[in-house]
Amino acid sequence: MIRIAVLGCGRIGAMHAANIAAHPSARLAAVQDINGAAAEAVAASTGARVMNSAAEVFSSSDVDAVLIATATDTHADLLEQAVAAGKPVLCEKPIDLSLARVNRCAAIIRGVKTPIQLGFVRRFDPGHKAVHDAVRAGDIGVLHQVVITSRDPGLAPEAYLRVSGGILRDMTIHDFDMARFILGEEPEIVMATASRLVAPALMEKLGDFDTVTVVMTTVSGKQAIITNSREALYGYDQRVEAFGSKGMALSENRRPNQTLLFGKGFSNHAAPLLHFFIERYREAFDAEIGAFVKAVETHQPPVVGFDDGRRALVLAEAALKSIAEGRAVTVSEVE
Amino acid sequence: MIRIAVLGCGRIGAMHAANIAAHPSARLAAVQDINGAAAEAVAASTGARVMNSAAEVFSSSDVDAVLIATATDTHADLLEQAVAAGKPVLCEKPIDLSLARVNRCAAIIRGVKTPIQLGFVRRFDPGHKAVHDAVRAGDIGVLHQVVITSRDPGLAPEAYLRVSGGILRDMTIHDFDMARFILGEEPEIVMATASRLVAPALMEKLGDFDTVTVVMTTVSGKQAIITNSREALYGYDQRVEAFGSKGMALSENRRPNQTLLFGKGFSNHAAPLLHFFIERYREAFDAEIGAFVKAVETHQPPVVGFDDGRRALVLAEAALKSIAEGRAVTVSEVE
Amino acid sequence: MIRIAVLGCGRIGAMHAANIAAHPSARLAAVQDINGAAAEAVAASTGARVMNSAAEVFSSSDVDAVLIATATDTHADLLEQAVAAGKPVLCEKPIDLSLARVNRCAAIIRGVKTPIQLGFVRRFDPGHKAVHDAVRAGDIGVLHQVVITSRDPGLAPEAYLRVSGGILRDMTIHDFDMARFILGEEPEIVMATASRLVAPALMEKLGDFDTVTVVMTTVSGKQAIITNSREALYGYDQRVEAFGSKGMALSENRRPNQTLLFGKGFSNHAAPLLHFFIERYREAFDAEIGAFVKAVETHQPPVVGFDDGRRALVLAEAALKSIAEGRAVTVSEVE
């Protein structure tokens, strides 16, 4: 039984806390939040103990591991503290919005054996993972193209967007990781284009974009295409396609039920897609906790680690540079 | 080049005439209809010659074969005349509404080598045929159940229904043939239930039904289930399912395009099903002509023949008896 | 927080116990099994207390409600005892294999206000429920036909089949309930046919069947068709179709992921269907517990109650009589 403490009791922290509480091999040892009431609420529904500070968590002998779900700008600090305390970490993405900060963190934790897992939850989705596994098993031959469609169901509040680091570091970052996960090799060149179509005035104000396409190529010529939008009215559009010399594997969208309606003038009318990440990646969040528990139990490196977090951020930087300069950017330019 | 004459230039005759005219190995030699204007219209669009009577057709040395698409009550007479004239026949279903008449016809044509093909066009549908072929190839192991869904897009006019012979002899007859086609053995016992739900008053007046379910079992215990309705507002619902010891084959519905619409509150919204038999079984009508041409060219028995027409009618009789008497009817009771 | 005790810690009892333990408004108060080790195992993984007898459960003031998941032949006795003790009950189906016993039980509990919920879990399936809701909302107009496909992934062990009461009381019983759930009115006439195709020798020995089709009609002429098989090699085939004057609603099968594979000679190759009821009806089992908790909290009659259990068994009896006598059986004949 691995005893895990959750730092940060916002929406995603609360969800992780519930998942840990329900996990057969894990126990929710403690919860903590700078907003004490948020921690109390999660404690009340899970029976977990509230701790008053991250320091208390890191020094507690009742805590075997920590999950960091705090504000992004605290991730790197907490991660370093956790590692210093010898506590395995599952850290929500991104590590930090600044690549420089991530690189400093990387230097600090270099050589450390403590398991550090990054919260790229989509790697644990049964559908996307089935695509990955089909590629690795050679079911589609040699991989040629990866096509990732990733559209949020609706624009996040301005307050969130303001601190998000922008669509590429906040949203596309998941797709950069998915591309790397499926490709099995590193993108070398990045081209991107970005538009303001969903909320032009707001995006202008924030210096951000809401509609993005990124194309990446590897040294061997494999291509990865990502299309993003901040608002898909039909639900959370999450598709992964791998095309290769012998075929194709597609992870299609999911709906809350498989019910189809037929009537005058139409057929196959279905429910909208599952609303957002909590619904869409429910099994994946469970499996993510399971993988972390296993990594802690076995002291093995997690399947998705610190460097995966760093590399996804590097690709975001390259894409931003490509948008700014209107040219293909070699990844090494931004590392 | 097989020279074919079409007797009967109503909707289905006109369609057959156009298909024959367009077929690479057939020529539309002549058309005939008791309504001369109907024949003239078809002749005008196809370039075919008009003949004034069936007798003229049967005696013409320019006609190699005939297609009978006249009113049902003339089918048996014309079929006998065609055979007497040594002309291969493609006869629309049903042979006749009276099993006694069909049996007399059977006696008359017994032993004749002239190819006689029955118009059970659905056997030529690429999808249904793929189910048949999968069953014969053993892809689903030993067949256990056949489930046929067959619903018309809308009620035919009263004038048509009045002379149709009733839903079982007019509409279900195609499904009886499909069941036999997939089963590969003869149904022995028939149970049926029939309701008046689409147009209760009209059906009451006609002594007919609009909603029917038939269950048949073979000696080996295979089951065939047919569900019919005279009115499906979403289009022509035509599905065939074969279930067996090793799997299942499904021939699903078809739509005019594969376009899906997604919007607020829904996904996968598609066009209605193809409207009716002319649209749904277009390829099948083509293939039916092709099979007839081949049978004529090679003097081989057609893949669907007179006895298939008779057996489907026997099953309709058994189903009617089951409905009337509220019991399972053995097919031998009505033969 | 409703404190629920689980009687019977076999496969389904253990699953219910885990679901109760994870439910936010319920607590797993106790578990009990005549095989103490089974109870201990469930207790170990859930933290629940083991009680040594049903009597102890019924007399405990720490137990607000009970879930009966014991052997079928104890259901009616335990249900009566629970009601006598004033404990709300969620009872697994069937109430008993004997309609006479069920009727005695009905007489005993008549007028009792204690919530009694029957374990017809499929009513809580998001897909089937969406069909039900579409029908009730008038989305398909007036209902004409209900078509239920229900095939187990594989034959149960002989030991289970021997005490199952036969396919109609054990397996079809769920479909009888689903038919009533969708129909919204009572079947009046039942016709059925049954075959031995999956395991002929075993079925002969047991006097049972493995392949069944049932057709039921209501007074208003609505038709319900059920097709069953004990073995579908591609997974647990669970479909519900409602057809009406304005359209159709289909609850389609579910798979563990939405991944499709394309390769030389094929497209859209997907994973097999979800294996069996534990996987297929996972959300439904959760929702079933939720509905029970709510019924207990509010002292309202559960959405599926004792009489639903009795009526499903009556339909099974009518179907058995129809199979034996080869005729349409009126439900009143067997009540």
Added chain:
Amino acid sequence: MIRIAVLGCGRIGAMHAANIAAHPSARLAAVQDINGAAAEAVAASTGARVMNSAAEVFSSSDVDAVLIATATDTHADLLEQAVAAGKPVLCEKPIDLSLARVNRCAAIIRGVKTPIQLGFVRRFDPGHKAVHDAVRAGDIGVLHQVVITSRDPGLAPEAYLRVSGGILRDMTIHDFDMARFILGEEPEIVMATASRLVAPALMEKLGDFDTVTVVMTTVSGKQAIITNSREALYGYDQRVEAFGSKGMALSENRRPNQTLLFGKGFSNHAAPLLHFFIERYREAFDAEIGAFVKAVETHQPPVVGFDDGRRALVLAEAALKSIAEGRAVTVSEVE
């Protein structure tokens, strides 16, 4: 009855000839090919007259219009001659591989009223057209992204590839036109990447590519993404997706039948996609002829004209420049 002559009796010319012969409002007046035997073969199967030269066709008073399906390097010359002769033209794409030659042709035909239709057949596909129509009808709100997947079933012979002008002018050209058709506005900026993955040695030799991704943006920020491959082993992969502020429209792939196979370990196994353009765009080729006939009859400009052919080639040039220079290319740079 429009009398059409077909110039060029290769695979695509022969297909067009047959379609014209079968069209109710058109007549195949003549066929011509520099290889007389090819013309004779088409004449034999269609009954058309053979003409010995393009000049004979253009001067014949029995020819109302011409279809140019000759080798690409003759298109522009023949088109100019047809226009000079006052014969409406349906010209296969591309007009020419050289933009300079196309521009000269444009200058020559400027102001001419003779209907000139370009062979961008995909605009007539029922599925792609339904996407276009949904976009124009506002069904998906304001368009944001167009995603076109276009993969050939297999590599063409080296002899064909050598004269094809390269993948962008030969294959992607259809997708450039489709993007413009759906976008409803002109791409302004083009970014592309190209790889040699299907047949690296051959592509190297030819200076060509087999795997291409193109991203285009319009002035308003709309994005169009094209992914191409010369070899998809599962068939001709042809999908068009339009995403907008209110939803999405998808034109999905097509298969020869709707039959699905289920077995141990899999479900929904379907036939491969329709093989190639002749099968996939059969209805579209018919509709293309129909649109041309209508344009000739009504003397209206065709729905897809000369300038559409020119603009698609301009986009190909821009994409080639982007690949060569590794940067976003503004379309005006290459015009």
